Amino acid sequence: MFEIPTKEHDESRQGEAVLLEKDPKKSNGRKLYIESYGCQMNFSDSEIVASILLDKGFETTRDYKEADVVFINTCSIRENAEQRVRNRLKEFESAKAKNPGMVVGVLGCMAERLKSKFLEEEKLVDVVVGPDAYRDLPNLIEKVDEGSRAVNVLLSREETYADINPVRLNTNGVTAFISIMRGCDNMCSFCVVPFTRGRERSRDPQSIVREARDLFHAGYREVTLLGQNVDSYKYTAPVAEGEEPGPVVNFAALLEMVAGVDPLLRVRFSTSHPKDITDEVLYTMAKYENICKYIHLPVQSGNSRILKLMNRTYDREWYMERVDAIRRIIPDCGISTDIITGFCSETEAEHHDTLSMMDYVKYDFAYMFAYSERPGTLAAKRYADDIPEEIKKQRLTEVVDRQREHSLERLQTYVGKVHKVLIEGLSKRSDTDYCGRNDQNTMVVFPVDGRYRVGDYVQVYVDRCTSATLIGTIVD
Incomplete structure (x- = not known):
């Protein structure tokens, strides 16, 4: 995809x-x-x-x-x-x-x-x-x-809306989002989020677990924990003056708490930051069957100089080491990414570093776009947007073509295997087919079976794939 x-x-x-x-x-x-x-x-x-x-x-x-x-x-x-x-x-x-x-x-x-x-x-x-x-x-x-x-438009250092029970809009009754934190402290030079959403603050873990439990009891079977950078989640309960601070709840601990709500509640999360994702998080994912084996790990560029200009605070080698850790600890993990082409002063050789990074990781899917300068960002203040639009688009086309190859290659590795799939609804193309995603966040389409309904887990044998979808049948 x-x-x-x-x-x-x-x-x-x-x-x-x-x-x-x-x-x-x-x-x-x-x-x-x-x-x-x-x-x-x-x-x-x-x-x-x-x-x-x-x-x-x-x-x-x-x-x-x-x-x-x-x-x-x-x-x-x-x-x-x-x-x-x-x-x-x-x-x-x-x-x-x-x-x-x-x-x-x-x-x-x-x-x-x-x-x-x-x-x-x-x-x-x-x-x-x-x-x-x-x-x-x-x-x-x-x-x-x-x-x-x-x-x-006042920004807050405390607001997390932790006490508000969201009304689920356009819900399928099966999957839901849970916001675990707000804001961002990373200050990537191309990004407006720190200016529009303010500083990072984490929500009380007990309120997150309570929301997940309430969703499960209401029939939901999958939650996605949301944050601009979930790996930097960190919560310490407030204490009275003179008291010792309580234990810090980090993202790995929060993941474990939510996974413990019920084995039938699938847990996903987005988005991870390469500088913050730890082996502790990866081992927690590997430990719990109901934590999906999928990580969205934005790379943005495969070149260290461009990453420094972007203020991503990691380099090419650090990113590759994190990918190696994911493959070692969770061998079947799906990985997706974000890629920007034509960032300020990017050379053709640096663009090819991004292509080679894609070859190294072989992402399951990617969100790709040409650089668009946003007013007020650090990049807009510091760097000239000096890559012509036609070159940005040409590089984007090359990235898209490469990802198309990798997406198909990754999908083909899932063919001939049985996947646990949560039925999310009917396929958009046919009311005689169900659709749902596997652990790796790939969409699977399979014929409706009267024994199962939306919200059930099924085992699906995948016998073929399109460029973006796995196709199979339910097996007992």
């Missing part, structure tokens, strides 16, 4: 919450529509927003034209994402013309940088809210109702 152009997918998803225990006394008669773009963290945040507003009496809808409050949860990872959001806001503007009471707002990563444009210059929105200010949404909506525009 390969993805272009970015880990943060271009397509959006809009969700309708399933309100199983709606309290009619709480209803305020208003409908909420949320559309999310970008990374998994954004979709997780939208579930937090839905929970906050449902608690204030809102209901959700799939149709923005019938909504009273419309939010678009934004991503700033790529330049064209902003234009896509602006175009979508103009569509909302047309709907608002027919419904003057409609509140339109922008949430998430674009909020801080584009608040003036959206609110004052273009007047496309009524409210702008950053990732750490979602608790303030009811108050901000009230201000808009009174005739004002409203904004809160």
